[in-house]
Amino acid sequence: EYNYTLDSARASLVRQEDSIIFGLIERARFPFNSPTYNQTYTSIPQFHGTFLEFLVRNTEAIQAKAGRYNNPEENPFFPKDLPPSVVPHYHFPQFLDSAAAKINLNEVVWKTYLDELLPMFVATGDDGNYAQTAATDLSLLQAVSRRIHYGKFVAEVKFRGSPKDYEPLIRSKDRTALMKLLTDVSVEKMVVKRVNKKAMVFGQEVSLDGGVKGGKYKVDPSVVSLLYQKWIIPLTKNVQLEYLLSRSLH
Numbered sequence: 001e002y003n004y005t006l007d008s009a010r011a012s013l014v015r016q017e018d019s020i021i022f023g024l025i026e027r028a029r030f031p032f033n034s035p036t037y038n039q040t041y042t043s044i045p046q047f048h049g050t051f052l053e054f055l056v057r058n059t060e061a062i063q064a065k066a067g068r069y070n071n072p073e074e075n076p077f078f079p080k081d082l083p084p085s086v087v088p089h090y091h092f093p094q095f096l097d098s099a100a101a102k103i104n105l106n107e108v109v110w111k112t113y114l115d116e117l118l119p120m121f122v123a124t125g126d127d128g129n130y131a132q133t134a135a136t137d138l139s140l141l142q143a144v145s146r147r148i149h150y151g152k153f154v155a156e157v158k159f160r161g162s163p164k165d166y167e168p169l170i171r172s173k174d175r176t177a178l179m180k181l182l183t184d185v186s187v188e189k190m191v192v193k194r195v196n197k198k199a200m201v202f203g204q205e206v207s208l209d210g211g212v213k214g215g216k217y218k219v220d221p222s223v224v225s226l227l228y229q230k231w232i233i234p235l236t237k238n239v240q241l242e243y244l245l246s247r248s249l250h
């Protein structure tokens with residue numbers, strides 16, 4: 001069996017910060033481009049939904065065929081009606097409880113992304129690059145979704161580390177106590193500080209003479225910290241909570 005530990009799980013979350021911050025930088029290259037999210041922009045034959053939804057549903061269908069969702073770290077945004085994988089099935093280690101497959105908070109991720117995150121880091125305006133904009137939205141959405149649902153692995157590691165603490169709280173469905181038990185405030189503080197620093201390092205303009213042009217970052221580091229603090233960390237904890245509540249006990 002694959003060896004997940006709290007250290008290795010946290011190391012993965014640290015690595016995933018890079019994807020999220022680069023995703024934010026990539027999306028921030030484009031202005032808001034409201035037609036991407038606007039039902040009335042598209043008159044795609046046989047499709048009812050926004051342009052972003054059109055791109056995401058169709059991309060997920062092809063990625064499902066290519067086996068993306070065989071990996072328990074991946075969760076689709078539109079799981080209904082996805083075609084089966086057409087490639088040989090790689091046997092990923094079964095680390096999670098079987099209840100994990102039913103936990104998908106992507107509806108919340110989707111809504112939070114559109115209503116809260118996007119307006120915080122994207123400039124207003126319209127430059128017509130809707131397909132490119134939607135493509136950057138999708139890769140950022142996937143990075144955020146993977147990070148949040150990685151909470152399943154974190155929760156399983158924590159449960160195995162102290163089952164005697166978790167079991168009674170799961171049995172009594174004590175959400176408040178479970179949330180308290182799985183929370184580590186000092187780790188959260190480090191995450192928020194580190195993503196701020198990474199946003200400064202990754203988002204600076206690199207020039208050959210005299211190093212870095214001061215002042216302007218490609219995505220505002222304080223916004224990156226805020227996104228983590230207000231949305232990404234709390235959603236990761238919600239995944240942990242939901243996973244633990246549905247985990248089978250012996």
Ligand SMILES: C=C(O[C@@H]1C=C(C(=O)O)C=C[C@H]1O)C(=O)O
Nearest residue numbers: 154182183184187188191233236
């Ligand atoms: C992911 C963990 O669980 C919680 C969530 C955190 C996060 O989303 O970054 C950090 C610390 C914990 O409060 C963890 O303990 O590493």
